[in-house]
Amino acid sequence: MAITVNQIAEICKVSRTTVLRALNDSGSVGKETKERILSVAKEYNYRPNLLARSLNHGRTMSLGVVTINIENMYFVQSLNIINKEADKRGYFTNIVVCDESLDWERKLIQGLADRQMEGILISPINKGKEFEDFLLSLNIPVVCIGNQVSDSITTVQVNEMAAAMESVDLIVSKGYERIIFICPPLAVKEKENIYVHEQRLLGFQASAAKYPGLIQEVIGKTDYLPDVEEMLARKDQGKTAFLCSGDSYALNVMRWGQQNGMSIPDDFGLMGFDDINILEFITPKLTTVSTNLEGVAATAVSELLTQIDSEDYVPKAIYLNYKILDRETL
Amino acid sequence: MAITVNQIAEICKVSRTTVLRALNDSGSVGKETKERILSVAKEYNYRPNLLARSLNHGRTMSLGVVTINIENMYFVQSLNIINKEADKRGYFTNIVVCDESLDWERKLIQGLADRQMEGILISPINKGKEFEDFLLSLNIPVVCIGNQVSDSITTVQVNEMAAAMESVDLIVSKGYERIIFICPPLAVKEKENIYVHEQRLLGFQASAAKYPGLIQEVIGKTDYLPDVEEMLARKDQGKTAFLCSGDSYALNVMRWGQQNGMSIPDDFGLMGFDDINILEFITPKLTTVSTNLEGVAATAVSELLTQIDSEDYVPKAIYLNYKILDRETL
DNA sequence: TTGTAGGCGTTATCAT
């Protein structure tokens, strides 16, 4: 289908080498020959086969990125940045999406490795020793975003625990007497990597403990709205705020509240995590924590490239600054 | 770094061929030899190099997908479906994002082609004869989603014009006397592919013409909110609705209205296009048109694979059904 | 200025 160097050589009745020299401007080629070669190449629309080239010199100049279900919106915002950052350094970015299945994630990572990606970026949903071993066995630089897997794999993240603690401080400072923390089911943590949420929970608990009178509760289940309702029904517990480990939880609670004729923050306070970009369309403006996705993404790429270029790379845990965004729901 | 068949052969002191036979369960290998080979392969974590394999038999079993800026959310929802559909048929999906730049888009498409993708899916922002020639010169099956490039390249879409006409009918049936159509700047259409929006505009105009008393206006600019304000200020024009070629326009108008103390649909009607998934969080529920992204995506993949497998493929224009979602903003 | 020869890792064909 596509024309190759060999075919051009045949057409021009010269050797492959000469064709290569003409095409790549290397070595010296007779002026007349060169013109002939170039015109044939152009006519047949010659393009080097990058598989062959990569196979030859052992470099693909490509990075693999694994994203979770895009509809979750977390991590999605980073894709553009990763792409641009990689391009600046001459790398091509291949994105694959895993739709929240542990097996798929592994399968996709393997697929990227088999295709000789030079490095892989991932916010993994797998966890544990076996997964760590799997990643290490790939013999490919890997950088994790957010969810940590182990000390031997670099993770770029925000200090989620500190962010959660500061959030509690903020909520308390606004006069709330009860804080309810909403996060994914904690049972899954045996299998699934919810490191980020665990860190936030730890921060929540540590900070809440500092305030004697404060009532703290945790809702860790998929079907959390009934619990929200039930807890709000108990009116004797004082002014209540929800701290949600993820903006989408907060948005669902907000919608529920609006549907039930409540107003925020009058009837209850609400705070999220991540500052996902659809918040701009939501009223009232959600108080949340910016986890600096852009910065994290850019850093992750640059760290990955560093790792690719290093002989003796030492894995790190890199923390970037988060930012509390005090808006309208507290 | 990674071990190869050759190295295994050397270690086991047999020929590559034998190693291959053991690894792929083909031909016959001595039981003892096979065990030895398999154990070495396992020990060194052997994985076939897909570049080499692809180079050999001329197939990569990979599709390329080019998306526009992911933050726009249009097209994003399709990614999962494309991925799954492709996987069902044994294909790997490589996604790249072009961030709304015409040059990037071309560059990325070329990159995918150079990497021997067997087919490319794209909702192009480029247009015109030159771009068409470029795509054809790739000699790779291409399927466009939404934005048409030419008759010689298959496009999967929804009949946007009909959808716009029906939308106008709906709006009129609700008693509106003026409809304002909001879409991207029409000036860019010389360079940029906004086929989808053009079709909707045509539908709007055609349908509006059917209603004698109806006042119709078009706002086609990036900074459309001032015009929205100005047009609403003219109170003598009767009951007004905005028909937006894209939900994000509608959401921006909605937010603007809410910030200015207006209520929808009492002060003005609002209708969007696309039914992007964040609408579920928005109150009031936006009346819009489902452009069946899921169906379009799945069809596009399947059509692409058909094209890949065909010797003599005939490009088509494929139309799927849209659906008017009459919700709360009219 | 031009050409020959070998290799990247895999596979398929044809021998032994």
Add this chain to the structure above:
DNA sequence: ATGATAACGCCTACAA
């Protein structure tokens, strides 16, 4: 049951 050889398309010594 095992091996030798060539091919995919590109690149790089090393000749001539």
